[in-house]
Each structure stands twice: as C-alpha cells, then as structure tokens.
Amino acid sequence: RHGARIVLDAAQLVPHQAVDIAALDVDWVAFSGHKLYAPFGSGVLAGRPDWLRDAQPYLAGGGATRKVARRADGRLDVEWHTAIAARHEAGSPNVIGAYAIASACRALTEAGFDRLADRERQLLAQLRDGLAAVPEVRVLSLFGPDSARVGVLSFVVQGWNSSHFAAALSAEYGIGVRDGLFCAHPLVRTLLDSAPDEPGECGAPDAAPGERSLNAIRVSFGVGTPDEHIARFLAAVRALVREGARWNYVTENGRCVPARD
Ligand SMILES: Cc1ncc(COP(=O)(O)O)c(C=O)c1O
Structure with a gap:
C-alpha cells in the first residue's frame, strides 16, 4: 500500500529450511554463507533485477565502471555498468566464496530439507520440553509457542545476566551459545520488556536474583546435532540454575569471561 520494500534477513533461516522468495512475497533476501556451512x-543478496540495475554500485572500482571520462572543467565523469553482476562487483569477485555457497546449497538440497526439518522438529521438541521443566527459564517468542520454528531458540534465565550464563556454559561445560541482541536490537529489547536504549552488554555479570537480563541467550543446532547434545545442554542449564557457576567471571572489553585467578 505504501510501496515499502521488504528485506528478509534470512541468516538464521536458510540453514534450516528451503526458502522460496516468491512464495514468501518479500523483495530482498540476504544471508551469510558461513551460517550455511x-x-x-x-x-547472498537476492532481489529484483531492475532494482539492482538502478542501485548505486555496492563498491566503486574497476569492473563496475563502464566509462571514465574527463570533463572540460577537468573533473571526472563515471558511468557505471548496467549489467547487474558487473555493476555490483568492483574488483575481482570472490569466486571461491560464491562457489562454496553454491556447493553448500546444493549439498543441503540433495540431503533433503524435509528430512532436515523433521529431525529439527524432534530435537526442538526435546529442547523445549527440557527447558519447560526449568521454571527459571523463559523462552522468547515473537509469534507464540505454537508458531512454526526452526532449530534456533532464544531464552533468558531469571536472576542471571545472559552473558554470564553463556560464558559459564562455554567455560564450564564446553557448550557454545550466543548471547546478545542477535542483530535485531529493538525487537529483542521488546521481547525482554527493556527500554529501547538500555545497554545489552555483559555489564554486570552478577545480576541479583530476580533481576532482569538486558540481553538474551540463543541456542541453535544444525545438520549434525545428535540427541546427546540436547541432553548435555539441558543438564548444563539445570546445573547452572540449581548450583550456580563454579568459576568467577569478569567483564573484559564488554564481554563476560572467566577471571584469570
Ligand atoms: C539474523 C542475523 N542476521 C545477520 C547476522 C550477521 O551475519 P554475519 O555473521 O555474516 O555477520 C546474524 C549473525 O548472527 C544473524 O543472526
């Protein structure tokens, strides 16, 4: 109605399910290769060719320029390519990177996204049941518990700063999760009931019991995740909630890390 163009940040979606841009009815889709193995x-930035043809070149430089000419006043006029790939690919393109993304997409497609999605649903059910049994854990959800989900889940733990919890999971249990506001700061702050400009950094690793965390924890799984990882993660969450962290943590450069003592 208002002519808005919709960009889908699919960085967390493409490793988990097949994405059909036309079916989603979005104008642009962007995602990073490394999250796709x-x-x-x-x-990747995929979008309408006519808009890409009209857009300012992403990088100025050789390859994107069609003609550079000196005007009578001595200044330079640059004409950009109108062929889409050339227009946005100044310099030598990252051929290996493009090939690697294509190979990853092909491998996932051949392995079968349906099978992958079924497996993720099973793991997700185990994860959600396990977290539901820990009353201190609040799973964050934008569209409600019954909405479709991929194998990515965000949560907070009552009385814990999320950075502290994530650091303890990593240092004491060897489990890597992400903490922060996940490239969606206003949205995650809304889910956390925070003020829009409250800081989300580690800040105070020892949040007082009952204190609200200003950021969240994100756990995700992928193609090779075995059941045992879910069980190990849940056991670690339960142990941290019941017994607390065994190590001391400090904030260094805005990150929560084990104290070196
Ligand atoms: C939703 C979302 N968008 C974008 C990014 C950033 O991607 P990259 O790691 O390529 O910088 C992330 C990274 O976690 C993400 O979760």
Missing part, C-alpha cells in the same frame, strides 16, 4: 567471507 560455507567458509566465512561471502554472502
């Missing part, structure tokens, strides 16, 4: 350093 490709190496770091390349990503």
